Amino acid sequence: MNADSVVKIAVSGAAGNIGYALIPLLASGYVFGDRPVELRLLEIPHALKALAGIRMELIDCAFPCLTDVICTTDPREAFENVDVIVLVGGFPRKQGMERKDLIEANTKIFTTMGRAINDVASTNVKVLVVANPANTNCLVALTEAASIPSKNFCALTYLDHQRAKAQVAIQLGVSTNRIKNVTIWGNHSNSQFPDALTDGYYLQDDGEKVPLASLLAHDLDWATADFVTTVQERGKHVIEVRGASSALSAAQASADCIKTWLVTGTQDGETVSMAVYNDEGYYGVQKGLVFSFPCECKDGDWYVKTGLSLSEFAMEKLVITEKELMEEREAAKDLLSKSARIRGYSSAASTASMSSSESETDLSGQFLTSRI
Numbered sequence: 001m002n003a004d005s006v007v008k009i010a011v012s013g014a015a016g017n018i019g020y021a022l023i024p025l026l027a028s029g030y031v032f033g034d035r036p037v038e039l040r041l042l043e044i045p046h047a048l049k050a051l052a053g054i055r056m057e058l059i060d061c062a063f064p065c066l067t068d069v070i071c072t073t074d075p076r077e078a079f080e081n082v083d084v085i086v087l088v089g090g091f092p093r094k095q096g097m098e099r100k101d102l103i104e105a106n107t108k109i110f111t112t113m114g115r116a117i118n119d120v121a122s123t124n125v126k127v128l129v130v131a132n133p134a135n136t137n138c139l140v141a142l143t144e145a146a147s148i149p150s151k152n153f154c155a156l157t158y159l160d161h162q163r164a165k166a167q168v169a170i171q172l173g174v175s176t177n178r179i180k181n182v183t184i185w186g187n188h189s190n191s192q193f194p195d196a197l198t199d200g201y202y203l204q205d206d207g208e209k210v211p212l213a214s215l216l217a218h219d220l221d222w223a224t225a226d227f228v229t230t231v232q233e234r235g236k237h238v239i240e241v242r243g244a245s246s247a248l249s250a251a252q253a254s255a256d257c258i259k260t261w262l263v264t265g266t267q268d269g270e271t272v273s274m275a276v277y278n279d280e281g282y283y284g285v286q287k288g289l290v291f292s293f294p295c296e297c298k299d300g301d302w303y304v305k306t307g308l309s310l311s312e313f314a315m316e317k318l319v320i321t322e323k324e325l326m327e328e329r330e331a332a333k334d335l336l337s338k339s340a341r342i343r344g345y346s347s348a349a350s351t352a353s354m355s356s357s358e359s360e361t362d363l364s365g366q367f368l369t370s371r372i
């Protein structure tokens, strides 16, 4: 990205709870500094009126860097030649809904998103998937966007990463920003493995890195049990207490993920958790899954940190979350089988490709373009 040019950012699900909290972070300069920003806000037709209201509020904020706000129900208009796409819009889990039904509904949406990205986005576009099931939605989108490098995609586990840092900081009675290199492994779901012990450290004033494994040596029961379940179930707990999902922290984590990935990079020796396409079989995890790993970011790219030595306990946890992701991929694959350009995944139907006109009807033809 050219540091002076307008940064064009598309946000799907922009009128939803996370969208409402995320958009000001993108428009205010929090992520991209004083670079001019153009926003393309994508929604489904019934949310278009609410979106028009958000556009009014954005105008009223008088953000100095915000050059334009385009509201649309057409993913092609939203994604054309943008630099960044944040996919927040998805089909919500309803009471009594099976996980496979959730995957089915979202696979349709993310098939459409992926194809639109493929058809109109620049090959340099960077895509962050927030909507759940985030890892598998990301896999579907990058599979369909075959002309865009898979390295340009990631799914959000940065919120889980921040939750893990905060829990360790509370346990040790220290400030959160001193806790580095905790890792969320695997899926953004209850099967994830929040790991403080493998690479985590406490950064002292003098720059010395004290391993969390030694600081928590007398607290291993906590680090391998309570800590893990607290982070895994934090989203559910917030809903119970707040009566609504964790939109504020999810928006903040989305903004911080984009900023670290695309603007600042990680500090030397530091990692953040990002769910990325595993084309290398990192840590023995099956190739072809979008899996959360410890990542370093530099010059707009992520790199999985390799060479960490995982305990037997950690390996067992990785297998659990890997299995869930394989099941999700299997469920999505059945739906993708008509188009199925599944990267790293052999499918008998993988050669038959659906045309983009077919794909538009996939989402019940509900998109209509409307530039407000």
Ligand SMILES: NC(=O)c1ccc[n+]([C@@H]2O[C@H](COP(=O)([O-])OP(=O)(O)OC[C@H]3O[C@@H](n4cnc5c(N)ncnc54)[C@H](O)[C@@H]3O)[C@@H](O)[C@H]2O)c1
Residues within 6 Å of the ligand: 012, 013, 014, 015, 016, 017, 018, 019, 042, 043, 044, 047, 088, 089, 090, 091, 092, 109, 129, 130, 131, 132, 133, 134, 156, 157, 158, 159, 160, 188, 245, 246, 247, 250
């Ligand atoms: N990865 C994470 O860490 C994380 C954390 C919290 C929430 N989430 C997920 O983020 C998603 C959004 O959460 P929310 O609280 O904002 O939900 P929300 O229901 O308030 O908003 C979702 C918005 O998406 C829109 N939408 C639905 N289908 C769309 C489509 N095909 N195209 C464009 N927009 C569409 C809806 O109209 C709605 O405005 C959910 O899937 C949620 O589970 C992820």
